[in-house]
Amino acid sequence: MKQQWIDYRIQWKPTGHQSGAMRGLSAGIGDHLRALALLRDYPDPRRLDLRASLRDPFERLFVRDTYLNTALKLIVLVDATASMGYVGAVNRWQVAQEIAAQLALSAYRSGDAFGLYVANQALIREGTLPPRLNRSAWLWIQQHLHRVKPQGNRMDGLIKVTSQLPRKRSLVFLVSDFRWSESDTNMMFKKLNHHDVIPIVLEDPFEVSQAPKQGMAILQDAETGQSKFVWMRAGLIQSLQNKRLQHTQMLHQLSRRYGYKPFLVHGSFNPMALTHYFMERQT
Amino acid sequence: MSHLHFLKPELLWLLPLALLPLLSHGVKQFSYPSLADWPKDLASLNVRWAIRLLAALVIFSLVIAAAAPFTEGGTESRVGLGAEIVVVLDRSGSMSEGLKGRDYNRQSAEAGESDTHFLSKIEAARAVLLKFMQQRPADTFGMVVFNASPISVAPLSSDRALAEAALLSAQSQSTGFTALGRALALALDHFEDRPYTASRLILLVSDGDAVIEGEDQEVLKQAFIRQRAQLMWIYVRGEREQSILDTVIAGDNEIITAQDTAYATQQQTASMHQVFSQLGMPYQAFEVDSEQGLNNAIQAVSNATNKPTRYEYRLPRKHYAHYFYGIAIVLMGLLFWIKQQEIVVWQPSSFSKSR
Numbered sequence: 001m002k003q004q005w006i007d008y009r010i011q012w013k014p015t016g017h018q019s020g021a022m023r024g025l026s027a028g029i030g031d032h033l034r035a036l037a038l039l040r041d042y043p044d045p046r047r048l049d050l051r052a053s054l055r056d057p058f059e060r061l062f063v064r065d066t067y068l069n070t071a072l073k074l075i076v077l078v079d080a081t082a083s084m085g086y087v088g089a090v091n092r093w094q095v096a097q098e099i100a101a102q103l104a105l106s107a108y109r110s111g112d113a114f115g116l117y118v119a120n121q122a123l124i125r126e127g128t129l130p131p132r133l134n135r136s137a138w139l140w141i142q143q144h145l146h147r148v149k150p151q152g153n154r155m156d157g158l159i160k161v162t163s164q165l166p167r168k169r170s171l172v173f174l175v176s177d178f179r180w181s182e183s184d185t186n187m188m189f190k191k192l193n194h195h196d197v198i199p200i201v202l203e204d205p206f207e208v209s210q211a212p213k214q215g216m217a218i219l220q221d222a223e224t225g226q227s228k229f230v231w232m233r234a235g236l237i238q239s240l241q242n243k244r245l246q247h248t249q250m251l252h253q254l255s256r257r258y259g260y261k262p263f264l265v266h267g268s269f270n271p272m273a274l275t276h277y278f279m280e281r282q283t
Numbered sequence: 284m285s286h287l288h289f290l291k292p293e294l295l296w297l298l299p300l301a302l303l304p305l306l307s308h309g310v311k312q313f314s315y316p317s318l319a320d321w322p323k324d325l326a327s328l329n330v331r332w333a334i335r336l337l338a339a340l341v342i343f344s345l346v347i348a349a350a351a352p353f354t355e356g357g358t359e360s361r362v363g364l365g366a367e368i369v370v371v372l373d374r375s376g377s378m379s380e381g382l383k384g385r386d387y388n389r390q391s392a393e394a395g396e397s398d399t400h401f402l403s404k405i406e407a408a409r410a411v412l413l414k415f416m417q418q419r420p421a422d423t424f425g426m427v428v429f430n431a432s433p434i435s436v437a438p439l440s441s442d443r444a445l446a447e448a449a450l451l452s453a454q455s456q457s458t459g460f461t462a463l464g465r466a467l468a469l470a471l472d473h474f475e476d477r478p479y480t481a482s483r484l485i486l487l488v489s490d491g492d493a494v495i496e497g498e499d500q501e502v503l504k505q506a507f508i509r510q511r512a513q514l515m516w517i518y519v520r521g522e523r524e525q526s527i528l529d530t531v532i533a534g535d536n537e538i539i540t541a542q543d544t545a546y547a548t549q550q551q552t553a554s555m556h557q558v559f560s561q562l563g564m565p566y567q568a569f570e571v572d573s574e575q576g577l578n579n580a581i582q583a584v585s586n587a588t589n590k591p592t593r594y595e596y597r598l599p600r601k602h603y604a605h606y607f608y609g610i611a612i613v614l615m616g617l618l619f620w621i622k623q624q625e626i627v628v629w630q631p632s633s634f635s636k637s638r
Contacts, residue, residue, distance in 0.1 A: 083316035088629070092316075179317040206629060207316060215626035216330070218308055219315040228318050229310065229331035232626065239322040247320055 001098060001142060004271040005106035008171065009278045010196055014070045015168050021110040024070025035065045072112040073131045073166050075195070076100045078145075079158060079176030080120040080127070082222040085150035086177075088206035090268050095202055096175045097145045102271050103173060104137035112171075116141065117164070119157030124148055131166055153223030155180055155188070162191035175200045178251055178262075179223070185251065189258045198277075199255060199262040201248075208244045209266075211237060287603075290351035297346045304338035313629040334621055341614045348607035356598025365421030366482045366588035367439055369470040370412060370446075372453050373463075373489035373519075375430040378405040379455040380490075382519070382573060402574065404519045405455045408488045411577045412450055416443065419585060423481070425473045428453045429466035439473040463487075464495040467503055467514075474510040480596065483512035484588050490519045500558055507564045514559055515587070516568040517580045 013025045023032050036052050039045065039061040052062040078084075078096050086092045100116055107114035115131025118124045127148045129137055155176075165172070172195040178185060189197065212232050220227045230236070255262050263277050289295065382402050416424055424446035425439035437449035470485050495503065507514065559566045567587065569580035 086314060086316040177316055179319065204316075206631070210631040212626050212629060212631065215624050216310060216334075216621070217626040217629065218310045218312040219318060219321075220312050221318040222314050222316055224318075226318060227308070227312065228321060229308070229327055230321075230324065231327040231330045233326075236322065236324055236327070239324075243320045243322050 018071035020071025028068025030066040030069040032067045036062045073170035074107040075115045075172045078118045080150045088204035101138040101141040120152040121154040122157040177202045294350040301339045301343040344607040344611040348604045352603045358595045361596045362591045367423045368484045369425040371487045374455045427470045433466035433469040464499040471506040487516045513565040
């Protein structure tokens with residue numbers, strides 16, 4: 001894996017007393033001025049504010065009180081239903097694994113806690129990392145996550161696992177292909193509402209945009225196992241694209257309702273694109 | 284239309300194989316993340332069932348073709364035009380005598396000096412019969428000539444040249460005895476093993492009675508009935524012969540001894556004419572004593588045989604296997620083409636086109 005960490009940014013201030021890279025809410029050592037206090041109250045001469053002290057007519061000494069640069073909790077939720085095992089132009093599970101590994105690496109570089117939860121109809125223990133500062137998480141992901149085989153067609157485990165997430169607001173990456181029903185998606189977003197959620201939508205070019213334009217085949221639904229005979233032709237591809245477009249629009253609308261913005265991964269994952277996404281994100 | 288039969292009906296047990304395409308899809312299968320929001324596509328469904336039906340039809344036709352279906356041809360009532368005519372030509376010695384009224388100047392005719400007057404009976408018969416043959420292209424001719432023993436010179440066939448050559452080669456020769464009964468029997472044998480497709484006629488051209496013995500009469504009678512043949516007797520009358528209609532015997536032997544006459548009278552209680560009249564088959568006799576009369580007689584014969592004959596024709600079996608093989612080949616070609624349309628790798632079309 002090419003180590004190329006993601007410079008994620010947030011627009012909110014994380015609580016907590018663990019020092020990290022984000023501008024937090026509690027007092028401590030940081031870059032952002034919180035208040036000026038008397039040296040008498042905060043006897044730390046290293047932070048003496050000469051300018052304020054000289055300006056004071058009563059010749060009191062002031063020290064700077066700053067916000068603590070706070071560590072964040074970064075959680076990656078990975079959908080492990082059977083559709084995540086799809087191999088088209090790229091191996092979808094490998095892409096999910098790479099995203100998780102890159103995020104783990106980036107979290108450690110920023111001094112943030114990293115947690116990983118993999119679930120389909122239930123939480124998968126072999127794919128779980130509790131959220132903590134974890135130096136080797138990315139290596140662990142690379143070596144262990146491929147042992148998890150995506151299967152099943154229900155994502156109840158993902159909804160349930162939201163209750164195990166940290167109570168304080170965290171940065172949550174939801175890695176999935178989002179082939180869920182609208183109500184499930186809505187429920188998932190609702191449960192994660194107090195977190196900063198980034199839905200990472202995995203797509204494969206061979207699914208729709210680069211699907212064969214003609215010919216016949218049988219497609220087997222990875223989740224339900226149902227087979228369908230398809231005669232690929234221009235009209236069918238058009239309606240297929242329309243359907244996918246509708247689904248994407250539905251996803252965007254739902255996300256907007258909760259203040260999220262989906263990040264599309266079309267094919268393989270490019271960490272730079274995710275960095276750009278954070279630069280552009282306004283919410 | 285008769286029922287369908289099969290040469291190998293046991294192969295029909297393989298017919299359930301035609302259901303095989305309904306069980307197995309036989310099309311390459313690919314995994315797809317989710318078909319939940321795959322658009323409703325009636326055309327694909329129809330195509331799929333069409334292909335299954337096609338494959339089932341291929342197996343069905345192959346099995347049916349292997350079982351070799353056929354129908355019995357049955358019989359067809361047909362109308363036969365023309366006639367099958369076996370000419371039984373007497374070539375006994377007396378046939379070389381002159382026709383009545385044309386029998387003088389024989390010596391000069393034999394010397395080649397003049398033939399304006401002399402016309403032998405066989406020559407007249409030959410000329411008229413040849414004309415008759417040429418006038419009736421639809422008929423089938425056979426030829427039997429006889430004097431002491433009958434010779435089948437031309438079998439009953441459509442080979443007209445053969446019959447005409449046989450006719451032309453018939454020369455009279457005296458051997459002292461005329462085997463009329465056996466000649467008729469031989470002529471009747473020509474009809475053996477032939478389907479009854481046209482009216483059958485034995486055209487006996489002779490100039491005299493001959494002896495047919497009692498048991499031979501019965502055999503001949505049975506043969507006539509079995510072959511359903513008509514008999515027409517053109518009695519070419521010369522100067523010396525008596526009319527068949529009123530004589531008991533008109534032998535062609537030049538010298539009739541008293542013993543001969545006695546023998547013939549003893550053996551043959553009725554005249555030939557009476558014998559033939561009792562055959563049970565249509566019989567006509569024409570007594571002809573001139574060339575013109577011969578022509579008239581022939582005309583009467585052709586009128587009699589111009590009547591169309593209704594007969595039952597047994598049609599051959601009709602086999603249908605090749606139709607089913609043809610259908611199977613065409614459908615398999617179609618299936619092959621469809622197979623070419625199958626997606627081999629679920630990849631963008633640019634790949635599948637360039638492969």
